[in-house]
Amino acid sequence: MASDPQIKNSNVDVLIIGAGPAGVIAADWLARFTKYGVKTRVVDKRSHKVFTGQADGLNPRSIEMFQSFNIANKIVSEANPMNEVCFWAPNESHGGIERGRRIPDTIPGISRYVQSVLHQGRIERHILDDMNEKSNGTMKIERGVLPETLEVNEELCQDDNAYPVKVGIRQLSEEESRPKLGSKNGEVESGLYKSNLVKDEDDDVEFKPDVPVGDREIINAKYVIGADGAHSWVRRQLGFKMQGEGSDFVWGVVDGVPITNFPDIRCRAAIHSNAGSMMIIPREGSLVRLYIQLNLQVDEGGHVDRSLITPKMLMDQAKAVFHPYSIEIPDIMWYTGYQVGQRLTSEYAKNDRVFIAGDACHTHSPKAGQGMNASMADTYNLCWKIGHVLAGHAPRSILKTYESERRPFAEHLIMNDAQLAKLFSGKPLSSAELNELGVDMKDFENILERGISFFLGTSIEYFNSTATANGRDGRLSSKQELAKNIPVGQRFPSHQVVSQFDGRHYHLVDTMFADGQFTIVLFAGNMDKQVNRQRLQTIAQRLDSDDGVVSKYTPKDRQRDGVIDVKTVHCGGRTNIEVHEFPQPTIYPPGTYNKLYVDDVSYHAGHGEAYKNYDISKEDGAVVVVRPDHFVGLVTSLDGAGMDDVDKYFSGLLKTVPAEQRNSAKDIKVIPQPKV
Amino acid sequence: MASDPQIKNSNVDVLIIGAGPAGVIAADWLARFTKYGVKTRVVDKRSHKVFTGQADGLNPRSIEMFQSFNIANKIVSEANPMNEVCFWAPNESHGGIERGRRIPDTIPGISRYVQSVLHQGRIERHILDDMNEKSNGTMKIERGVLPETLEVNEELCQDDNAYPVKVGIRQLSEEESRPKLGSKNGEVESGLYKSNLVKDEDDDVEFKPDVPVGDREIINAKYVIGADGAHSWVRRQLGFKMQGEGSDFVWGVVDGVPITNFPDIRCRAAIHSNAGSMMIIPREGSLVRLYIQLNLQVDEGGHVDRSLITPKMLMDQAKAVFHPYSIEIPDIMWYTGYQVGQRLTSEYAKNDRVFIAGDACHTHSPKAGQGMNASMADTYNLCWKIGHVLAGHAPRSILKTYESERRPFAEHLIMNDAQLAKLFSGKPLSSAELNELGVDMKDFENILERGISFFLGTSIEYFNSTATANGRDGRLSSKQELAKNIPVGQRFPSHQVVSQFDGRHYHLVDTMFADGQFTIVLFAGNMDKQVNRQRLQTIAQRLDSDDGVVSKYTPKDRQRDGVIDVKTVHCGGRTNIEVHEFPQPTIYPPGTYNKLYVDDVSYHAGHGEAYKNYDISKEDGAVVVVRPDHFVGLVTSLDGAGMDDVDKYFSGLLKTVPAEQRNSAKDIKVIPQPKV
Numbered sequence A, B: 001m002a003s004d005p006q007i008k009n010s011n012v013d014v015l016i017i018g019a020g021p022a023g024v025i026a027a028d029w030l031a032r033f034t035k036y037g038v039k040t041r042v043v044d045k046r047s048h049k050v051f052t053g054q055a056d057g058l059n060p061r062s063i064e065m066f067q068s069f070n071i072a073n074k075i076v077s078e079a080n081p082m083n084e085v086c087f088w089a090p091n092e093s094h095g096g097i098e099r100g101r102r103i104p105d106t107i108p109g110i111s112r113y114v115q116s117v118l119h120q121g122r123i124e125r126h127i128l129d130d131m132n133e134k135s136n137g138t139m140k141i142e143r144g145v146l147p148e149t150l151e152v153n154e155e156l157c158q159d160d161n162a163y164p165v166k167v168g169i170r171q172l173s174e175e176e177s178r179p180k181l182g183s184k185n186g187e188v189e190s191g192l193y194k195s196n197l198v199k200d201e202d203d204d205v206e207f208k209p210d211v212p213v214g215d216r217e218i219i220n221a222k223y224v225i226g227a228d229g230a231h232s233w234v235r236r237q238l239g240f241k242m243q244g245e246g247s248d249f250v251w252g253v254v255d256g257v258p259i260t261n262f263p264d265i266r267c268r269a270a271i272h273s274n275a276g277s278m279m280i281i282p283r284e285g286s287l288v289r290l291y292i293q294l295n296l297q298v299d300e301g302g303h304v305d306r307s308l309i310t311p312k313m314l315m316d317q318a319k320a321v322f323h324p325y326s327i328e329i330p331d332i333m334w335y336t337g338y339q340v341g342q343r344l345t346s347e348y349a350k351n352d353r354v355f356i357a358g359d360a361c362h363t364h365s366p367k368a369g370q371g372m373n374a375s376m377a378d379t380y381n382l383c384w385k386i387g388h389v390l391a392g393h394a395p396r397s398i399l400k401t402y403e404s405e406r407r408p409f410a411e412h413l414i415m416n417d418a419q420l421a422k423l424f425s426g427k428p429l430s431s432a433e434l435n436e437l438g439v440d441m442k443d444f445e446n447i448l449e450r451g452i453s454f455f456l457g458t459s460i461e462y463f464n465s466t467a468t469a470n471g472r473d474g475r476l477s478s479k480q481e482l483a484k485n486i487p488v489g490q491r492f493p494s495h496q497v498v499s500q501f502d503g504r505h506y507h508l509v510d511t512m513f514a515d516g517q518f519t520i521v522l523f524a525g526n527m528d529k530q531v532n533r534q535r536l537q538t539i540a541q542r543l544d545s546d547d548g549v550v551s552k553y554t555p556k557d558r559q560r561d562g563v564i565d566v567k568t569v570h571c572g573g574r575t576n577i578e579v580h581e582f583p584q585p586t587i588y589p590p591g592t593y594n595k596l597y598v599d600d601v602s603y604h605a606g607h608g609e610a611y612k613n614y615d616i617s618k619e620d621g622a623v624v625v626v627r628p629d630h631f632v633g634l635v636t637s638l639d640g641a642g643m644d645d646v647d648k649y650f651s652g653l654l655k656t657v658p659a660e661q662r663n664s665a666k667d668i669k670v671i672p673q674p675k676v
């Protein structure tokens, strides 16, 4: 087929297969590299995006990720933040449920965002709008497109200019790309056709030799990302195996507006009852989602008869759990059922040319609401790396850090999820039976509470990676003690600072929206002191030199802050220093107002106390390198040794630009101050 | 013409003439009444909306108004907030300018929004998008439409069902509706064609007898709003006169991205120099607007030769003022010139059927950035009243309060503006010459500082009005002492409260987006005490009765909270009371989660201390009636006498619904609590 001269043949830098959460984040990242000529295509076999049902849980870290793309506000304004988890357990005397503890759903202070819920379709919509904007309208999802063949030419894999991956695709007919089993059960929208309880109908859509040649195309890609979900076709082509355990717990899901006298219907409520377990997720508007444990047994790997799972069966079970409270959902919007199991792929990448991401790599219960979060975080990690390699800024070796960073996370996730799922599906209950039966209420709550910290996503740590200098790969160690609350390998925490130029207050990360660049944050210390001004001057000389990291890794035809951006946060009095007293041009490039900040009181939002919150000494200061995905790469000192560390950090990650092609500070015109 | 049977003849509830800031706010308000069958049309003689230049200053009150329409976030995220005003004056030794004081541009704590700047075209865009959504896509602006005739049939004016205003309109050709003098000066966009310095070219577009009949239409309207700007055609048809003073100060305006070494280019800078005065307004992106005092004299009412005002002439003057700093604007985006004068219309309304609003009523200098704010506030005040009259909820008499509320404001505005304009254009300067010359720097700064409080828009007070029970019209007095910081007649200040249902924190006004309804806020006091629960129960009985204000003023076919919404804010512990312990159904209508709030600590945003901030006793509580435009109508006591006041308040504003057509609390189904 590949040799049929009549079949259309095309080249592309990146081909993304699958436009679920993982695929659209990949696309949105790569859209930001279209400015460097990177070409990306996205195909999905379905003709329509998700409209109802599916994932809706967003953890604070995912919202921080949206923030880095500057789309958090749109999403937050539509989402329902969850504030409280209420635990319910059987009352010993009447046997119905009663409220136990309440705890905050997000640990206060850990992020400026909280656990929130928004329908997956809306989230994807906002990401796709951003992709469209950032790619200047050049990228769109090609729907109803089925990949049929995938070949990797291993000999070409070391050649940066080659297209080693060949993917044959076919345009499906409208009929083929619609879910065949139908997604309706009478009037009610059903998600069963996507559930792991039934055989994947799509496996039937296979290579058809007799379709018209015009519907086929061979795409030669430099990179392919398989973001094609739990049944991943890409994964199967590569021969990677899903490893791990299944489980015989079966859960049902129902979405709708309930009529109930249950008092915590607007809280996340974790209910253990004598009739089974349930989880309530309050959603946007007055919508609520119920996760309902079912009295159904399925063997590991087996399938159930989908006709068993009906809206009525799910609601009957919910009513039994709710006793003595009543609940009705007059119009069920969507329902599904699934079996809880934890599995992880044997490999993440083939020759660092074909990657899989999201549910294609890991599956687990939707209970802790991690599926969408974990899937988006995979490609958020991967795609700035691919972008920089394609833009010519980075060597292909950084692609190794995708698996080295994301696999440990997935292992951790699956372990936590297994524990939680077990607890959730265990049959508890009356406090009397506690220790005898498998599950202790206290245990349950404690594990959930500890789990929360992991599930919030803000404590994820990358190690064993050339891109995080936390010393665990023996390459480079940070001076973590200079900024104890900026842990290397974790996401850069944000605190409020004030613009030197206009006194406006900002969250520090809001000054560095993700556009591909690394950021060097110079915590320059107290500029009221001459000695600290002098120190910054010394750093500036190094940064302004043609061997400084900014010049060395930025080609002439890029914006000077396009690869490495330098921001300064000092902690003197804002009005004690004039902007022109900051070293020009690298630290204060003339006409640029987003490089200089101060940890000082603001007019309208108090004092951010950034130095205190980061635990940085106002005398010593610190230098922090923040990666394009807002993870901390390096913490070091504000002196020559520190600048050596910075050099060393980037030398492992970026490609040195030949001397004559460097972006030089000398090209920037500085307007002298008036002499009066 | 009106009798020509071939001319199309149509009826409409409201015809808005002019789609500038005043017109679009009018349209957006009335869009919210389409659900009650109210039909509104908007015509504008220009074929395109504003794209560059014109107003851009938004005061905090205008942003609060956008918040009430739930569009503040969109606008704020694009706008540039202004934080600091820097005063510059001549240095005695070198004669160039030097920085004096810095003050915050918005008084901290007065609003959660600050003075901000965003291009008028973007603001109008967001309002029009909202109009479209709220009218379910039924409303759009009809552009290139010129009104030619306007007649009011006074005999019909007392008849609620009549269409007493006849407006003849004509569809202009594309050529006619484009500004004839052109808006370009070489490559540069010029606003001179709209300036008061040159004769209004549009006055030439007049009644043409020989256009095809198909381009004409007679619109019979119940109400007409003339929002057609400073040269208002509607005002001229009604024979209202603009009264007040002109002035011979001429100012120029330039927009662009400057190259400069002036340190305060991102602050609002008020510069007095030996060469003249200037005001710097930092805008979105790196844009800056310069308001430049010109060395041009124009007689009162006279016009200047527009060829005198060129980009070069403006920049030469700016450079002279800036000495010893340098400034260049390589690409001027837009420029204009105008003459400062203060004028007010003799009347606001004809028979309470035709109203004028915005620049049609009042003109003043753009210096304090009030034009757009004041214009939008006019129709924001007017249109919920028209909406309620047309929906049948309110008698026509409430329309009188438009002029009685807005004229005193305009007088105040014009007085303040005259003072400011004089100070700004005065020739000051070196501190030595201070008292001899007309302007004292201290004076100037003090007046500006006092002016700020007025110009922020948050202290505007309506009195002499049936819609504000501050006793000045002798009708009804508030018990202001029960909530000292909720001044009757001013906008309802907002503080944080927490939802009883899910623990989420809200700004109180964010729980009551403007949809036409009045809101009764019951500050119910400390619900931990039985006596306070009992008191709320007594209030509830009255509200649940068929003679209570909610039932009495709400027809059966309206949502029960569509005319008067009741919210409760208590101050006991949130977890000390269950939701079903609040009186059902009026105070807690089952299935409704946006009525019950508590002044308690939140998980993520501290304690709002609403009672303390409003100065309401936690024992006594208070009742506050908030108007649809978020102005405070009444403050009274949480007892029978207070409820009598509430009755009395609404009796002057709303129409009593006949007993059998009332929306009754008895129709609401309450689910009983389980008995265990």
Ligand SMILES: Cc1cc2nc3c(=O)[nH]c(=O)nc-3n(C[C@H](O)[C@H](O)[C@H](O)COP(=O)(O)OP(=O)(O)OC[C@H]3O[C@@H](n4cnc5c(N)ncnc54)[C@H](O)[C@@H]3O)c2cc1C
Pocket: A017, A018, A019, A020, A021, A022, A023, A043, A044, A045, A046, A054, A055, A056, A057, A058, A145, A146, A147, A191, A194, A195, A227, A228, A229, A230, A232, A233, A234, A253, A336, A338, A357, A358, A359, A360, A366, A368, A369, A370, A371, A372, A373, A374, A375
């Ligand atoms: C009922 C339910 C509730 C859930 N609730 C939550 C929750 O609350 N929170 C949460 O975070 N997660 C939840 N999840 C999990 C979540 O939906 C997934 O983890 C997440 O969608 C995975 O994203 P993904 O992009 O990896 O894969 P998917 O979302 O599965 O996207 C894969 C995409 O690839 C396409 N595709 C598949 N095969 C091919 C092929 N061969 N060729 C081309 N295209 C292909 C599909 O059409 C699809 O668009 C839930 C899942 C279910 C079923």
Ligand SMILES: Cc1cc2nc3c(=O)[nH]c(=O)nc-3n(C[C@H](O)[C@H](O)[C@H](O)COP(=O)(O)OP(=O)(O)OC[C@H]3O[C@@H](n4cnc5c(N)ncnc54)[C@H](O)[C@@H]3O)c2cc1C
Pocket: B017, B018, B019, B020, B021, B022, B023, B043, B044, B045, B046, B054, B055, B056, B057, B058, B145, B146, B147, B191, B194, B195, B227, B228, B229, B230, B232, B233, B234, B253, B336, B338, B357, B358, B359, B360, B366, B368, B369, B370, B371, B372, B373, B374, B375
């Ligand atoms: C250079 C300049 C700078 C300014 N800067 C500021 C500022 O910083 N801040 C601020 O708040 N204000 C500023 N203003 C003032 C501000 O632009 C006006 O106050 C404001 O636009 C008035 O709003 P409006 O809706 O009443 O009238 P306009 O904005 O004038 O709108 C009137 C509309 O009616 C239409 N129209 C006119 N006549 C007819 C007719 N006969 N038939 C049909 N349609 C008609 C017009 O086409 C126009 O769309 C500035 C004005 C200028 C000129």
